[in-house]
Amino acid sequence: MTDSEYGICPYNAEHRILLFRLPGHIIKCKRNYRGPTLQICKFNATHRLPAEQMDEHLLECADYRKFHEYNNLQIALQARKSPPRS
Structure with a gap:
C-alpha cells in the first residue's frame, strides 16, 4: 500500500x-x-485540531476548497439559467 x-x-x-x-x-x-480538546473541521470530520490552529488549517484543507469550488460552480450555473417563460 x-x-x-x-x-x-x-x-x-x-x-x-x-x-x-x-x-x-x-x-x-x-x-x-x-x-487538550480538539476541534472538528466542518468539512472533514477526520481533521481534528486545537481550536487555535483551525483557521490556519482551513487555508490548507482540500475539503474546504472543494466545498467552495462546488458552491461557486452552483452559483455560476444558476446565473446562466434562462428565466422561466410566462
Whole structure:
C-alpha cells in the first residue's frame, strides 16, 4: 500500500491508519485521549485540531476548497439559467 492510503490519528500521531478505517479508529482512540480538546473541521470530520490552529488549517484543507469550488460552480450555473417563460 502507498503512503497516500494512510492517515495519521489526530489523537496519537504514532497511529498510522488506512484512510477508510480512520473514522472508526478516531472514535475508539478519542475514548483514551487525555490531551487538550480538539476541534472538528466542518468539512472533514477526520481533521481534528486545537481550536487555535483551525483557521490556519482551513487555508490548507482540500475539503474546504472543494466545498467552495462546488458552491461557486452552483452559483455560476444558476446565473446562466434562462428565466422561466410566462
